[in-house]
Amino acid sequence: MTALRDAGARTASSGASAPAPLTRTRHRRVLPLALGLTVLLLVLAVVAAGTGQLRVPPAEVLGSVLHRLGLDVGTLPSHPNGDAALWTIRFPRVVMAILAGAALATAGAVMQGVFGNPLADPGVVGVSSGAALAACTGIVFNLTFLGAFTSAALAFVGGLVTTLAVYLLARSGGRTEVVTLVLTGVAVNAVAGAGIAFLTFLADTQAREQIVFWQLGSLNGTRWEYVAVVAPFVAVGLVVALLVARRLDLLALGERAARHVGVDVERLRIVSIVGVALLTAAAVAFCGIIAFVGLVVPHLIRMAVGPGHRVLVPLSALGGAVLLLAADLVARTAVAYADLPIGMLTALVGGPFFFWLIRRTRKQAGGWA
Amino acid sequence: MLRGVGFDVDGVTLLDGVDLDVEPGSLLAVVGPNGAGKSTLLGLLAGDLRPTRGTVTSAGTAIEDVPVADLARRRAVLLQEHRLSFPFSVAEVVRMGRSPWRGTAAEDDDDRHVTEAAAAADVLHLADRRFPTLSGGEKARTAYARARAQATPVLLLDEPTAALDIRHQEMVLAQARDLARAGHAVVAVLHDLSLAAAYADRVLLLGEGRARALGTPAEVLRADLLGEVYRHRVEVLTHPRTGDLIVLPDRTTPEDHR
Incomplete structure (x- = not known):
């Protein structure tokens, strides 16, 4: 009894005495992780650019880049076709992998924030298929009203419509239940899949091949023109993601409480969804459906540095770029003289991860909450 | 109003x-x-x-x-339900109450408000804990601290x-009265x-x-x-020492005579 009273007195006094102020502290792992990922990305980019049927040592890759930048230092590729191979084939592909990876991971992070659900991912909920369906329509009917931007623009519209649809269908009472979200994804993927199947049926042989490419997902044959189309989409999408990051933190309180601390929830939702659609479309437009990047990367980042979106969004972009660059390197080197579809690889790794995540979420939430 | x-x-x-x-x-x-x-x-x-x-x-x-x-x-609002989609720490949740003041002169007082609110709600010692790991009462006090930190x-x-x-019931209501x-x-x-x-x-x-x-x-x-509004007879007593009113359900009357 005495002990109890003492304990009570202690807590009371500890509350009364002047406490050390709670200052805003950044997670101590943020900076090392950001630096580590950046270094990893640069090293991977140089290695990936030099790896392939025509090998270019890292020093020569660097030399070639520096040379183009007007700095006459370092050694140029010794192979007669080395420089050309780097600049017409390898570099566009490396840049595309970085852009698409960053786009998909960021889209996943933003989507999870808006849905208030860590299992949201453009691939899982069907936004990628929606974007692919719209892009396929462009291929089959030879639509070229916007030139090189046509398929990207169509993918954006398809992605936007699908994200909105999933959002409206899966939400109830201000939040998205895991089951509803995943099942909505199943339904949306089924409908989009049917649409793509129908388009495949309608298409001629050449278009059919292109459609198959969407569904597998690949960075094969990336050209600078494609990169030039994708880059602005990714840039705008990333800016949107960074702008909404702070408010996504508040949205974690639930829609009502977020409003109580001054968040215009309706506007936040619309801006975020447009951002997700932009980023997903950017990745899907030329690389096809690459699933699970948006699921795996933000999750790992969250485990390392916590859920704050101001850190999560930029680190996810960086992590996604690293992951997709590495995956693409594996895709084109794992089997000699073959270019494996990258979507297949990410799904191979992402599928089991997704399953593990579902089990974990179920355990933590005590049921399908 | x-x-x-x-x-x-x-x-x-x-x-x-x-x-x-x-x-x-x-x-x-x-x-x-x-x-x-x-x-x-x-x-x-x-x-x-x-x-x-x-x-x-x-x-x-x-x-x-x-x-x-x-x-x-x-105005700040404390709701009945306290949920959080992602595992933010208690300190982060309390600090969310300061977000309306971002970009105003009051922003400079953020640390003081956050600390005072956390101390008032008796969650200061939980500052680094992740919100989902808290008990129901601790979650409620964290949410209360967030509403207080808003200083409206x-x-x-x-x-x-x-x-x-x-x-903690007495603590929260005494603070509400003091506010x-x-x-x-x-x-x-x-x-x-x-x-x-x-x-x-x-x-x-x-x-x-x-x-x-x-x-x-x-x-x-x-x-x-x-008794009429609640459709259950109650007794209202006066505390012999403090003079406070005490409302108790009348448990002496048989059910069918209410």
Whole structure:
């Protein structure tokens, strides 16, 4: 009894005495992780650019880049076709992998924030298929009203419509239940899949091949023109993601409480969804459906540095770029003289991860909450 | 602030004809049986719900015309449910209460407000804990700390004591009264009528969507009125030492004689 009273007195006094102020502290792992990922990305980019049927040592890759930048230092590729191979084939592909990876991971992070659900991912909920369906329509009917931007623009519209649809269908009472979200994804993927199947049926042989490419997902044959189309989409999408990051933190309180601390929830939702659609479309437009990047990367980042979106969004972009660059390197080197579809690889790794995540979420939430 | 306010959902009237002024310097307790419209009233005061009839005003402006960011600097709300989609730490959650002040001069006081609110809610020692790992009462106190950190003139509390132990119940209501004394306007939905009697300056008794009484605890918490509104006989006693009113259910009458 005495002990109890003492304990009570202690807590009371500890509350009364002047406490050390709670200052805003950044997670101590943020900076090392950001630096580590950046270094990893640069090293991977140089290695990936030099790896392939025509090998270019890292020093020569660097030399070639520096040379183009007007700095006459370092050694140029010794192979007669080395420089050309780097600049017409390898570099566009490396840049595309970085852009698409960053786009998909960021889209996943933003989507999870808006849905208030860590299992949201453009691939899982069907936004990628929606974007692919719209892009396929462009291929089959030879639509070229916007030139090189046509398929990207169509993918954006398809992605936007699908994200909105999933959002409206899966939400109830201000939040998205895991089951509803995943099942909505199943339904949306089924409908989009049917649409793509129908388009495949309608298409001629050449278009059919292109459609198959969407569904597998690949960075094969990336050209600078494609990169030039994708880059602005990714840039705008990333800016949107960074702008909404702070408010996504508040949205974690639930829609009502977020409003109580001054968040215009309706506007936040619309801006975020447009951002997700932009980023997903950017990745899907030329690389096809690459699933699970948006699921795996933000999750790992969250485990390392916590859920704050101001850190999560930029680190996810960086992590996604690293992951997709590495995956693409594996895709084109794992089997000699073959270019494996990258979507297949990410799904191979992402599928089991997704399953593990579902089990974990179920355990933590005590049921399908 | 509320004038002839009514609120319907799907043709069902949840609240009707309520007039209420939320005054600075006063702690108003809203009491009434389940489904009487207490949370609806709080939702209307918070600007979450649009009244079907009548008007809700804040400083002379219809509340739906006040931008959400301005509203967040006028009133803080503690809801009954405390959930969080991602595992933020307690310190991060309390700091979320400061976000309406971002970009204003008050932002410089963020650290002080966050620390004071966390200390007041007795969650300072939990600052680094992840919110989902807390007990129900600890979550409720963290949410209370967040609402306090917002440091608004109006504080709306929906059942602030529901998940709390007796020490923290007393702590929260004593603080609510102190805030009222310091010039804040505090509204608390309460189920415990004795708590309402002990701490409130005014009590609003709701029954079936209507205001049944509004006044001092002694005026409102009368055995006959409470018995009728709650449809259960109650006794109202006076504490022999403090003179506080104590409301108890009358357990001596057989069920069928109520």
